[in-house]
Amino acid sequence: MKNKRISFLLFFNFAFFLVPPLNAQGPNTTSFDVLISFFSAYKAPYRLSTITLPFEGLSYNFNKILDRSFLDKDLKAMSGYKQDSFFSQKDISYLKSQVQKENELVRIDSCLLLRNNIAFIGPAKEQNEYKNRSGSVTKVTQPLFSIDGNKALFYLERYCGDGCGHGVVFLMEKQKGKWVVVHNRKVWAE
Amino acid sequence: MRKTIFLLLAAFSVSLIFLYSCRKTESVTAATEIVKPAFSVADAKKWYVNLLSGTTSPLAKAGHFKPLWEGAVNSEDETYFIVESQVQFDHTPGFVIHPDLEMADTNNIKGKTKLLVLKSKKNGHVQAVLMHIVSQNTSGSEINYRPKGTHFTGDIFFTDLEGTFINGWKYYNGRVTEKSTAAAPKQTNNEVVGFAKPEDGDGCHRDEIRYYEQTCYYYTDGSQAFCSGWEYITSMFTTYCPTGGDPTDGAVQEIYQTNEVYSNQSIIDSLLGYPCAQNILKNLPDLNDFTDSMLNVVFGLNDDVDLKFRVSTRLTSSSQPNGETNHLGIVNGIHQLQIELNPWVLEHASQDFIARLMMHEGIHAMIQYEYEKYSSGLIDSTTFKSLYPLVWQYSRGNLALAEHIQISEAYVSSMAHALRSFNPALDIWKSTALAWAGLQDTGAYQALQDLNDVTDFNYMAKFGSAIDYETNGLKKCN
Numbered sequence: 001m002k003n004k005r006i007s008f009l010l011f012f013n014f015a016f017f018l019v020p021p022l023n024a025q026g027p028n029t030t031s032f033d034v035l036i037s038f039f040s041a042y043k044a045p046y047r048l049s050t051i052t053l054p055f056e057g058l059s060y061n062f063n064k065i066l067d068r069s070f071l072d073k074d075l076k077a078m079s080g081y082k083q084d085s086f087f088s089q090k091d092i093s094y095l096k097s098q099v100q101k102e103n104e105l106v107r108i109d110s111c112l113l114l115r116n117n118i119a120f121i122g123p124a125k126e127q128n129e130y131k132n133r134s135g136s137v138t139k140v141t142q143p144l145f146s147i148d149g150n151k152a153l154f155y156l157e158r159y160c161g162d163g164c165g166h167g168v169v170f171l172m173e174k175q176k177g178k179w180v181v182v183h184n185r186k187v188w189a190e
Numbered sequence: 191m192r193k194t195i196f197l198l199l200a201a202f203s204v205s206l207i208f209l210y211s212c213r214k215t216e217s218v219t220a221a222t223e224i225v226k227p228a229f230s231v232a233d234a235k236k237w238y239v240n241l242l243s244g245t246t247s248p249l250a251k252a253g254h255f256k257p258l259w260e261g262a263v264n265s266e267d268e269t270y271f272i273v274e275s276q277v278q279f280d281h282t283p284g285f286v287i288h289p290d291l292e293m294a295d296t297n298n299i300k301g302k303t304k305l306l307v308l309k310s311k312k313n314g315h316v317q318a319v320l321m322h323i324v325s326q327n328t329s330g331s332e333i334n335y336r337p338k339g340t341h342f343t344g345d346i347f348f349t350d351l352e353g354t355f356i357n358g359w360k361y362y363n364g365r366v367t368e369k370s371t372a373a374a375p376k377q378t379n380n381e382v383v384g385f386a387k388p389e390d391g392d393g394c395h396r397d398e399i400r401y402y403e404q405t406c407y408y409y410t411d412g413s414q415a416f417c418s419g420w421e422y423i424t425s426m427f428t429t430y431c432p433t434g435g436d437p438t439d440g441a442v443q444e445i446y447q448t449n450e451v452y453s454n455q456s457i458i459d460s461l462l463g464y465p466c467a468q469n470i471l472k473n474l475p476d477l478n479d480f481t482d483s484m485l486n487v488v489f490g491l492n493d494d495v496d497l498k499f500r501v502s503t504r505l506t507s508s509s510q511p512n513g514e515t516n517h518l519g520i521v522n523g524i525h526q527l528q529i530e531l532n533p534w535v536l537e538h539a540s541q542d543f544i545a546r547l548m549m550h551e552g553i554h555a556m557i558q559y560e561y562e563k564y565s566s567g568l569i570d571s572t573t574f575k576s577l578y579p580l581v582w583q584y585s586r587g588n589l590a591l592a593e594h595i596q597i598s599e600a601y602v603s604s605m606a607h608a609l610r611s612f613n614p615a616l617d618i619w620k621s622t623a624l625a626w627a628g629l630q631d632t633g634a635y636q637a638l639q640d641l642n643d644v645t646d647f648n649y650m651a652k653f654g655s656a657i658d659y660e661t662n663g664l665k666k667c668n
Contacts, residue, residue: 042587069239074565078585136630162649163512163547163628166590181587189554189590190511190628 034143034152034172037179060141060155062099064187065169066092071153071185079183086171086183087153091146095153098144136160143172150174155187165190229271229316231262233521234307237316240519240526255279257305265336270308274321274335277305281403284420285324287345289395299402299420302330306348309521316521319356320349347399352503355426358399368430370397394431401425461499466667467536470545471499473612474552495525495559499548502530508538508653512628513547515554517562525562527555535652540664543651545612546624549605550597557581557593591631598632601625615663623647 065071068085075081087095136159143154152172159165166189173182238257255277262275284299302323309316323330325344333342347358347370360368401424406417461467505511512535518526529551536544557578564574575582580599584592605625610616616624627648629635638644650658659666 074561077565077567078589158631160631161645162652164594164630165511166588166631168588168590184586184588186590188511188514188516189593190514 030145030149030152031143034154034179035140038140038154038170038172038181041181062141062144062155063096065155065185066095066099068092071169071171071183073185075183081182086173087146087151091151094147095144152179163190228266229264229273229307229309231259231264231273231275233309234262234273234275234316235259237519237521238305238307238318240521254281255303255305263334265334266311267336269311271311272309272335273307275305275307276331277303277320278408279303279406282406282417283322284402284404285322285345286400286402287324287397288400289397294398294400296400296422299400300324300330302333304335306335316526318351320351320353322347322349353401354503355399355428358428358430360430366433369433370428370430394429396427396429399426399428461501461531461536464501464533464536466541467531467544470541470612471548474545474548474608494523495527497527497529497555500528500530501533501536503533505530505532506534507532508534510534512539512652513551515551515558517555517558520562520566525559527559529555537667539652539667540654540659541667542609542613542616542621542624542664543627543648544667546605546609546627546651549608549625550628553597553601553605554593557596561585561589594629594632595634598626598629598634602629613663613665615665617663620647620663624651627651 068087068089071087072085075086076084138156138158140157141155143152145152150173153169154172155167155169157165157167167187169185169187170181171183171185172179174180235257257275257277259275262273265272265274283301283303285301286294286296286299288294302325304321304323305318306321307316307318321335323333323344323346325333325342327341327343330344333346342361342364345358345360348356350356358370359366400422402420403423404417404420407415409415461471502514505514510532513529513531515527515529518528520526529548531544531547531551535547539547560569560574560577561581563569564571571582578596580596581589581592584595602622602625606618606621609621609624610618613621623640623644624647626635626638626644630645635641635644647662650662651664654662654664656666658664
């Protein structure tokens with residue numbers, strides 16, 4: 001009987017370690033890493049005192065831009081990337097397979113945001129920013145990932161008051177364990 | 191001896207056969223070279239794909255259908271080289287065309303829509319339009335842009351990719367009997383979709399074009415499986431008048447009218463229906479400093495730029511962007527640039543705000559022109575860097591933001607000077623404030639000491655009343 005209990009406890013403890021803790025490795029955490037890396041690097045040119053990150057999600061029709069000829073345009077000339085294409089054709093298909101999840105929320109931990117010196121604003125403040133003539137709102141989509149998980153793409157829209165705004169697709173790559181922006185493609189700009 | 195002669199003759203005959211065969215092959219090759227069209231299906235497809243990849247706006251326009259290039263055909267008329275393609279729609283359009291004020295036969299919805307890619311023989315400009323065929327006696331799928339056949343009876347009308355009416359023709363047994371031209375898509379109070387109504391003449395009448403959609407499902411080979419019922423979408427009204435049966439009739443007209451002000455290049459001004467905005471555009475090249483400096487690139491001097499100003503049908507409300515500039519691609523060495531302007535702004539904003547908007551978007555066009563030249567290897571990085579050092583510095587991070595940083599650092603004062611030339615009633619502060627509009631995403635704007643005043647002034651210059659404009663020395667359109 002005692003042996004059975006020990007066996008059970010051993011099994012239980014072993015099984016416990018098999019269950020991942022909340023917010024451990026998973027697509028949302030990776031998405032978060034991508035976005036935090038991006039915003040940390042881009043705070044200065046964006047003057048990011050306020051950002052709206054998609055608690056409510058930014059919906060975007062990725063099918064319009066998931067095309068290698070669009071994404072790879074100027075890749076070498078402007079970004080110095082050594083390969084002709086950022087994503088392989090298989091990656092593109094894989095990216096498309098993730099599009100159906102585009103409305104899935106990126107779970108952002110506001111405490112982590114604050115630790116990274118990025119302020120987070122919720123929907124109410126966001127509305128105030130729209131009303132404010134010199135206000136600004138930045139929104140991003142859920143990133144989409146390559147098959148190996150080392151490349152990502154997301155879409156960002158920024159409204160910076162009347163007559164000011166743009167939409168850009170950012171291509172990011174994990175280099176030496178850090179996510180870095182490799183290339184960007186302007187989708188629209190005012 | 192006989193045997194030798196026979197062998198010689200046989201050898202000679204075989205030689206002749208080979209020689210003849212060789213000549214035949216050569217003539218086939220030569221013939222292939224001769225018939226190669228000046229504007230091929232591949233050219234049209236490449237242009238169209240560029241149109242889609244360059245921007246969101248054409249995507250939004252054209253994303254609802256897919257050209258079937260495999261079956262595309264070439265033709266030409268006096269004005270255009272033409273590539274004509276069948277299209278597969280997400281929602282297939284259908285039409286009922288009937289005299290206004292009479293009951294429409296809603297049980298007889300029909301129509302066949304094709305994509306035309308037209309290259310002007312005059313200036314090389316390429317444009318895409320939709321040809322809608324409503325045949326009385328057939329499905330319409332057998333009708334081509336050229337020729338249309340001798341038995342066709344029905345309607346053919348043309349729209350741009352967004353559905354804006356260009357012109358329409360009525361046929362009876364292959365002959366044009368009536369035409370309608372309406373180039374200004376400006377909404378009026380008494381028309382659902384208000385076209386510029388031609389002067390009514392003898393025999394003219396007004397028709398309603400009722401637009402329907404149905405959803406069709408296709409097999410993997412592209413053939414149609416089945417379609418849903420028709421759903422009424424909207425109506426367009428236009429006036430048809432009798433024609434003299436001119437054989438050149440029945441063609442799509444040029445959507446854009448060449449503006450003679452820019453005689454040394456093909457700036458194409460489609461701000462039709464907005465004479466105030468057209469007048470501002472015409473005056474821009476005469477503004478001191480600005481003309482002498484960079485805007486000459488897009489407004490006058492460069493023959494390899496084809497710039498179009500368009501009234502946007504996508505950006506139409508006051509809360510949407512005031513304007514958007516896109517490089518649509520390079521066709522036969524000519525850069526296709528398009529500036530879309532929000533009609534709400536053209537109707538309500540002050541002239542000074544509109545002039546500022548045209549300059550701002552013009553600079554975007556100029557930067558994009560040089561950027562494309564660099565990225566396609568026409569100029570080297572040193573040249574590009576010397577032209578736009580800030581675009582070079584920031585474009586790796588965010589090209590859209592980089593362009594605004596360049597404008598904020600290098601063009602605000604020259605824009606302000608040009609605006610004072612446009613309207614001498616503006617003082618330096620007001621003209622400079624206007625020049626800052628749209629640059630709020632830059633650090634330089636955020637660092638302005640009078641940031642709130644600048645922001646408020648620009649808000650007034652766009653949304654103000656006639657009294658506001660007058661009080662502040664701004665000019666009002668209309």
